[in-house]
Each structure stands twice: as C-alpha cells, then as structure tokens.
Amino acid sequence: MKKTYLLFTALCCLCTVTLAQKKTKSTGTYPATIDRPKLVIGLVVDQMRWDYLYRYYDRYSNGGFKRLINDGFSAENTFIPYTPTYTAVGHSSIYTGSVPAITGIVGNDWYDPQLRRNVYCTEDTSVVSVGSTTRAGMMSPKNLLSSTITDELRLATNFKGKVVGISLKDRGSILPAGHTPNGAYWYDGQTGDWITSTYYMSQLPAWVQDYNKLKMANKYYEQNWNTLYPIESYTQSTADNKDYEGKTRGEATPTFPHPLKLYAGKNYDMIRSTPYGNTITLDLAKVAIKAEDLGQDNITDFLAVSCSSTDYIGHQYGPNSIEAEDTYLRLDKDLEDFFNYLDKTVGKGNYLLFLSADHGAAHVPGFMKENKLPGGVVDDKAIVTGLNTYLESKFKIKKPVLLAMNNQLIFNHDNPDFKQIDFTAMKSASIEYLRTLEGFADAVDLARISESTLTAVQKQMITNGYNARRSGDVYFILQPNWFDGGKTGTTHGAWNPYDAHIPLVFMGWNVKPGKTNQTHHMTDIAATIAAMLHIQMPSGCVGEPITELTHQ
Incomplete structure (x- = not known):
C-alpha cells in the first residue's frame, strides 16, 4: 500500500512539472514569429x-x-x-x-x-x-x-x-x-x-x-x-x-x-x-x-x-x-x-x-x-513509316499514324476512315508490330495501362506521365540504353x-x-x-x- 501511495505521489509530481512547463511556455517562451530563411535557392x-x-x-x-x-x-x-x-x-x-x-x-x-x-x-x-x-x-x-x-x-x-x-x-x-x-x-x-x-x-x-x-x-x-x-x-x-x-x-x-x-x-x-x-x-x-x-x-x-x-x-x-x-x-x-x-x-x-x-x-x-555493352538507336520517322505501311495493309486506311514523339504514337483522329475501324484493334496491332522491332522492349495502350503486364515501376511511371488531353495513344518502351537518335551524342527520356x-x-x-x-x-x-x-x-x-x- 505504501509503495502504491509513493508511485501515485510521484506521478502527481511529474504531472505538476509537465503542467508547469506548459504554463511557462504559454506565458512567453514560444517564438514570436515563424522561423524561415531569408532566401531559398533552387x-x-x-x-x-x-x-x-x-x-x-x-x-x-x-x-x-x-x-x-x-x-x-x-x-x-x-x-x-x-x-x-x-x-x-x-x-x-x-x-x-x-x-x-x-x-x-x-x-x-x-x-x-x-x-x-x-x-x-x-x-x-x-x-x-x-x-x-x-x-x-x-x-x-x-x-x-x-x-x-x-x-x-x-x-x-x-x-x-x-x-x-x-x-x-x-x-x-x-x-x-x-x-x-x-x-x-x-x-x-x-x-x-x-x-x-x-x-x-x-x-x-x-x-x-x-x-x-x-x-x-x-x-x-x-x-x-x-x-x-x-x-x-x-x-x-x-x-x-x-x-x-x-x-x-x-x-x-x-x-x-x-x-x-x-x-x-x-x-x-x-x-x-x-x-x-x-x-x-x-x-x-x-x-x-x-x-x-x-x-x-x-x-x-x-x-x-x-x-x-x-x-x-x-x-x-x-x-x-x-x-x-x-x-x-x-x-x-x-x-x-x-x-x-x-x-x-x-x-x-x-x-x-x-x-x-x-x-x-x-x-x-x-x-x-x-565496351561490349548493350545499346543502340531507333528512328522515330522510320518507325511511323513502317507502321503506317503495315496498318494500311491490315485495316485499309491511309496514314493512320501522325507521328511518334515522347516515346508515344499519335494517331490521326481527324481521318474520316477512323469511324469505320475498330481503334482498339488498331492499337493492339500497332503494339504487336512494335514488339517485333529491334531495340523495342514493349508497348502499351495508354487508355488501358492498368491492364498491361508491365512491371509495377514502369506502369506507375507511364501512368504518372499520362495526361488525357496532351498525351498520345500508345506508349513504347525501348530496351535499356536504346533511344531515338543519330550516330553521335546522347539523349534522355526513358524510365x-x-x-x-x-x-x-x-x-x-x-x-x-x-x-x-x-x-x-x-x-x-x-x-x-x-x-x-x-x-x-x-x-x-x-x-x-x-x-x-x-x-x-
């Protein structure tokens, strides 16, 4: 019983000290202004x-x-x-x-x-x-x-x-x-x-x-x-x-x-x-x-x-x-x-x-x-030319792909023939075509990213980069250290x-x-x-x- 009383007394003293500290703070020890640097440099x-x-x-x-x-x-x-x-x-x-x-x-x-x-x-x-x-x-x-x-x-x-x-x-x-x-x-x-x-x-x-x-x-x-x-x-x-x-x-x-x-x-x-x-x-x-x-x-x-x-x-x-x-x-x-x-x-x-x-x-x-390491270049313009030839033959439509940029295919949605075709099927055919090209690892329909079998990291990065109004229709992923370029110098843009x-x-x-x-x-x-x-x-x-x- 005596031990219990002493423990209770100690707890009371601790609470009193804590309350006193809070009271002291409330009477003027808090900073008068928020501390900030004079200048931030990025x-x-x-x-x-x-x-x-x-x-x-x-x-x-x-x-x-x-x-x-x-x-x-x-x-x-x-x-x-x-x-x-x-x-x-x-x-x-x-x-x-x-x-x-x-x-x-x-x-x-x-x-x-x-x-x-x-x-x-x-x-x-x-x-x-x-x-x-x-x-x-x-x-x-x-x-x-x-x-x-x-x-x-x-x-x-x-x-x-x-x-x-x-x-x-x-x-x-x-x-x-x-x-x-x-x-x-x-x-x-x-x-x-x-x-x-x-x-x-x-x-x-x-x-x-x-x-x-x-x-x-x-x-x-x-x-x-x-x-x-x-x-x-x-x-x-x-x-x-x-x-x-x-x-x-x-x-x-x-x-x-x-x-x-x-x-x-x-x-x-x-x-x-x-x-x-x-x-x-x-x-x-x-x-x-x-x-x-x-x-x-x-x-x-x-x-x-x-x-x-x-x-x-x-x-x-x-x-x-x-x-x-x-x-x-x-x-x-x-x-x-x-x-x-x-x-x-x-x-x-x-x-x-x-x-x-x-x-x-x-x-x-x-x-x-x-140095015997993997890497290479692709040509976006050549990709579009080859893909258009393939799609024209398969879907009987003239130049359905406008351009390739930002690792994406942009289709010509103003083409009146688009109303006569299955656009999802055309994107699937495009993806299959891209997968056959040297330097290409995979491609995905940007409207159906969640259904892809990409790795979680790739899927998340592509999703974060996709803006419904400003992005393309199909995203393609190149093999490591492959990119669109020429014979000299380097570039960037990959995941x-x-x-x-x-x-x-x-x-x-x-x-x-x-x-x-x-x-x-x-x-x-x-x-x-x-x-x-x-x-x-x-x-x-x-x-x-x-x-x-x-x-x-």
Whole structure:
C-alpha cells in the first residue's frame, strides 16, 4: 500500500512539472514569429546524373560539390516518378511537386489534338519579347496547370517575398519561377542578351540591361575552351577523339582545344554548348541577388536557377567524354564562387539551398558498343513509316499514324476512315508490330495501362506521365540504353535509372550534415520546402516531405 501511495505521489509530481512547463511556455517562451530563411535557392543542373556527385569527387574543390555533399543533407536515392524524363517536365515537377498527369507539362513539346499541331511547353502567342525583337520572348507559364512552390511562397507572404527565375533555357527559368514571379529571365542566342516577356513586365530592369551591354559571351569566346587541367589527367573519361562525339561547326575533330574565338560577335548561341554558359548564368544570378535585394530582410525570397550548359554538352559529347568531365570541374569552381557570394551577401546559415537535376542521361550507344555493352538507336520517322505501311495493309486506311514523339504514337483522329475501324484493334496491332522491332522492349495502350503486364515501376511511371488531353495513344518502351537518335551524342527520356536517378542535396538554413538511402522522388522536393517554410504545398503536389531532413 505504501509503495502504491509513493508511485501515485510521484506521478502527481511529474504531472505538476509537465503542467508547469506548459504554463511557462504559454506565458512567453514560444517564438514570436515563424522561423524561415531569408532566401531559398533552387539549383537545377540540367542532365546531371546522380553519379556525377561522386564520379569526379576527388577532383572537386572543397568549396563546391564537396561542400554540398559534406556540409549538406543528401537524399541519395531520389528518382523521377514519371516518364518521359525531359527538361520541361523535370523543372515543372521539381517546383510543383507533381507529375505530368496533373501539371500538363508532358514533354518539352507535345501534339495538341485541338490545335492540330505541336505545342512548345512555354509558348504563348499572346505575349511578346522584352529586351529583344526576336520571337524568343514569346513565352509564359500559361501551359503549366499547377501552382509551384515559388507561387506558394508568394501567396504565403501576401506577395511580399520576391521570386526570380534565371536560366539559359526559357523553360528552365519560366517553369520554376511559376505564375507569379517578380521576374523570369532567359538567354536569346540570336542577340546574346538576357530577355523576358510582356507576361512579366514591359521593360527589362536596368540591372539586366546593364549586364547585356557587357556581351559576356564574347569575353569567354576569346578564351577558347581548353581543359582546366592537363588533358592526360582526365582519367575518368574516354580518349578525346571519338567518332561518336559530335563536332562543332568549324572543327575537323571533336577535340580540345575547341576554337571559340571565331564565334565572337557572330554566334552568341554557341555559348550554350560550353561550360561558360553555366558561368554567365550564375554570374547573372549574383547580379540579381544584389539588384533585387534578395535575402536582405525577414521576408523569405526565392531564386530559381538552372544551369543548362551541362545538357547541351552532354547531348553533343556524352557522359564519358573529357568535355563532360571538364564541364563539371568548371561548374564546381563556379558553385564555390556562388556559395561564397551567398555567404557574403545573405549570410551563412541565412539561406536554404537545394541542388538537383531535371533528368540524367544514357551513355552514347557508340561508347556502349565499344565496351561490349548493350545499346543502340531507333528512328522515330522510320518507325511511323513502317507502321503506317503495315496498318494500311491490315485495316485499309491511309496514314493512320501522325507521328511518334515522347516515346508515344499519335494517331490521326481527324481521318474520316477512323469511324469505320475498330481503334482498339488498331492499337493492339500497332503494339504487336512494335514488339517485333529491334531495340523495342514493349508497348502499351495508354487508355488501358492498368491492364498491361508491365512491371509495377514502369506502369506507375507511364501512368504518372499520362495526361488525357496532351498525351498520345500508345506508349513504347525501348530496351535499356536504346533511344531515338543519330550516330553521335546522347539523349534522355526513358524510365531507366540512368535517366531517372537524380542528385538531391540540401544545404544551409536548418540543415544538418547527413544523408539517407531511403527512396525518395523528385516530387518530394517542393513538399519538403513547403514543410520547412511552413507554407502550403503547390496545388497539384503529390510528393511527401523528406522527414529524415525535416525532423533533424
């Protein structure tokens, strides 16, 4: 009985202490405001395979990628949850936390059956260029059907928090910046200037105009492009002269040094296909931080930056080229300089930064063949020609297939003969035909995905990528490392890990060093930022917060 009394007394004391603690909290120990960073920076490195974080690790400086990996939190197994894996889709999914089925961004372009033509992801004929007389500025986010995390930050701060998007590619700037930014800027390769559209403003800000006057492309063209270090030290790459690497105009071979001087004042677009394209992008980002006073008050701002030159270089030379290795070594130094600038202007610990990619890339088929690995190319146009011949014979109908794009067949539904045929039977016949072709693994009727015998991963990724209004009729899956292409360079777009496994590293405000090997998805990025900032998720978000980071 005495023991029971003592236990009861102890419990009462514990409850009293707990209540006292709660009472103390209620009288003023709770924070007066929600803690948020002064600035969020989203860095998307176009076509960055996950393994690039570690492939060149020994050659990175301490302040660039190494700082990210060692001072940041890395979600090591982050995957794209849809297919096809393209630039516009990746950027929109990172910032919406959603998938093409919901965002409507099903590719860099797609066929619109209502308009009866191909549609570019950010095209908008109702606006005009600002900062240029070309058509390069006739762009806006109108085709994006969901809000973005940048939009949600604007809403959460009653539009006081600033949002700015910057990228060489219009889609790399417009889609991350969302519908409500203070500005989105991209590069006009015809003029060498950074531009925008009347969707955002009627005149370029003075700081952009001043930067354009410098014509930075010419400055870097004068340096040519040689390797940053002695070329014999690039042991993580193949030999310099390979016939499966693409040559630049004016070159006899695709080898270093690449002569850029001949483009000065003549071809401003060529800067995209050099590491200097990343340099001027991050340089403009620093100018934007200063000119727009980003991160200079207690209302959180957001800077969305996409480094696109990695994609252009990857497409031309491939992942195993000396050009790719040199590009990442140079980007590493650019990142170190950018991080140091953030430390100086915003303050270490005052900004939250994440780095990810919109997609990866396959190895060049020529490289694969050289090393006795499977891979190859198909020709979409030849596929359509052959399939039409087969279907015309079988169903007595003229050219039923319009085109193949985004790994999909689009049929000509305006053909009056369609009313006389069994369309489901025609799709089944098309699928059987595709299965006989070299390099093809399978195909599926997009209207009947659930009935297919595809693996769960493939089925889910195709379903997430299917938008009833903007997608095609039949989806085809190629064998690993096969893609539509030519004799040189590489591309991306498949469900496979080389295209879908992307880096994701957070660094800075409220981030403790660490990593997780649990599986996460690209769509979790926006959900995680929303959780950390205590704001609403984007309107189409299907991702989940990365709790290994948010619960630190």
